[in-house]
Structure formats: structure tokens, C-alpha cells
Amino acid sequence: MSHPPYLYPGYRSTVLRAPAHEPVMPVLGPDSVELTSPVFGHEELGALDADLTGRHPGEPLGERIIVTGRLLDGSGRPVRGALVEVWQANAAGRYAHGGDRHPAPLDPNFTGAGRCLTDGEGRYRFVTIKPGAYPWRNHRNAWRPAHIHFSVFGTAFAQRLVTQMYFPGDPLFAHDPILRSIPEQDDRDLLVSRFDLDATEPEWALGYQWDIVLGDTPTEA
């Protein structure tokens, strides 16, 4: 199992929020409701939703990037028409969220939220700026590696995934309990995007490539 456990004391917030009982597996597996997923349509999304740099009158500060990849099932088949939502801090490491007290500047031209539907090949693509690292109060001198949050719907509600995408070579990986809550190094590496010259657009933006693989629903496993 590649997922972290619920309880990982190094990440302090898990201590009072991790369920203590073992999860119950329904004898018959997930039911028809849990084996299906909400369906989303293009008419529900705005034309600019996938461009996080184009939502305000001016250009946001920071390094413009393109983040793209495919949403796949465990057999490598594309998951088409799936809703992918992203959110992130700005280039200075500050979220456009009232609760963020990090004394780094807000950017009036960057909100840091976007969404899109995967195309016929399961591909998503966002234009954004590279988020900054930021401090949090989990332990003394705690800093989160730069990351983009992803929320993904599969073909089953039981496959629902929320995770974080990281950038290659970040020196904070070794010090981050959230990434390190994943037991196996091979699985942690799955959350690190790779720089991709093919996704890079000349004179405009660096490209990063990151595929997302949804778990099988238990009855398929």
C-alpha cells in the first residue's frame, strides 16, 4: 500500500485526528454508489480555469511554469473527462487564504486555484507560477517543500484522491514529515514531478511533467 498511515506523530495534526480503529471493509466491497463517481462537464468550468496566471488584470510575480501529465488507472489506461483541481501558495510561499499568517507578500495578481477536465488521453495541463516554500508550526524551523495541491476524481468515489505534487531536487524533502509519512521512498518519489523540456515553451515557461495513478477499487484488485 503506497498511502501514508493515518497516524504519523511526526506530523502533529495526525495525533488527535487519526482514527484509532481499523477501517471496516464491507464484505461485498464498495457498493454501486461508491463504485461510481460524480460526472463533470465542460460547461461547468470557466475558459480560464486552467490558467492560474490569467485570472487578474496583471501578471503574477514568479517563475511561470506549465504543469501537465496524465491521469491513469492502475492498468495504465487514461481516465478521461475527470475533474482535476489544484491550489497552491504564490511565488513567495503565501496562500491567498485568511488563515495564512506567514509574513510573505500576497500577490494581487495571483489567487492560486485552478481546475480542468482531463482530455481524451487523460491529460491535464495547468499554467501557473512556481510556488515558494513556506514555514509551518509543526516543529521548530519547519518548512514545507514547494508543492501544488491536487484533487482528483476517478471513475469511482472510492478512488477519490487528494495529494501534493513536489518539484525535483528540493532540499526540504528530507525534513518534511508530510512527504515522509509515506513509508516507502519509491512511493514518495511518485509525488515528485520531473522537469520536461518537451512541455517547456520557448521564451515563455518551464514545463513539468507529473502523472497521477489512481488506486484500483478493491473489487478490481
Place this chain on the structure above:
Amino acid sequence: MTAPHLRATPSQTVGPFFAHALPYETGPEVVPGWRPGAIRVHGRVLDGAGTAVPDALVEIWQADEDGEVPRRPGGLRRAGHGFSGFGRCATSPDGHYWFDTVKPGAAGGGGAAPFIAVLVFARGLLKPVFTRLYFPEDGAVHAGDPLLAAVPAARRGTLVAEREDGGAYRFDIHLQGEGETVFLGF
């Protein structure tokens, strides 16, 4: 030839700062509250100390009154009194969430009772918790429900909402501790 089996992308916490991105205005309205037959489902998300979780995101997914699972778009933007089956609500500072929806019909086979699938994300949850909300008036069919039958009797009640005087259904979600809600191992 067997299909390649790829390692699944691991889950990470939703974190505390999703409020500018994931909630949307009609998220809690699976149907408008004025629709005939609409029900209110609500409750609080609580941690192991019994303290409100003010930064949780609750999602529901369900069948309609006839037990049909919706197959058409509309989860984010509903037209008129359309029913999409999907709802999303961020908890308030006192840990409260709510949905206006309809009572689902039984959708599963094998004697399954009607339920709403419930998913909770939060800071401190490295992966979401799945549960089910069952309805108190369906006690007769609960006895034959395959999931409820698999849950120890002492914990079964955590999966059944409470009917309030005004007609709303109350469903508190205890992540840990006294009365910990039964979570499902998907």
C-alpha cells in the same frame, strides 16, 4: 498478456488552506432547499478530544429518490432543481457542515439499505476517511445490510443519523475517541 500494474499515487493531506480553491457556492446544495422532498443533513466533525475540526472538507455522493446513481454532469453547477448526487461543504469555525439533498432510494444489491457515501478531508488526515450515513427510519432493513451486519453492534449507531425535531438529520463525525465513527477500508 497481463496489463501493467502501476503503483498508485500516494495520498497527502488536503492541508489547512483549501478554502479559496475547493468550496463553491452551491456545493452544499445537492438540491435547492425549497424543492419538495428536500432534506437537510448536517452535523459536526470532531477530533479525538471532542474539539471541533474547523478546517475539514466534507463530500457526499448518493443515489436519487429512486435509487438511481446520476450519470450526467452537474456536480459543480446545477441547472434549476436538477439533482447531481454530489455535494461539498467546508466545515465552519465550529466544525459544522450541512447539505440540502434528497433521501436516496436503495441503490445497492444484496439487501443494502439506503445510504449517503461520506468522505472527509482535513489537515491532519494524510488520507481521507470514508463512511456512510444511514437513516434512522430504515431500522428494519438495516438488519439485512451487508456493511452494517459486519460492524460490531456497539459501533453500528455511529453510521446512523439522528432525526431532529425539525425533520433534519444529524450526523456527527468523530474522527477519533469516544464514539469514533466507523470508517471504511477502501
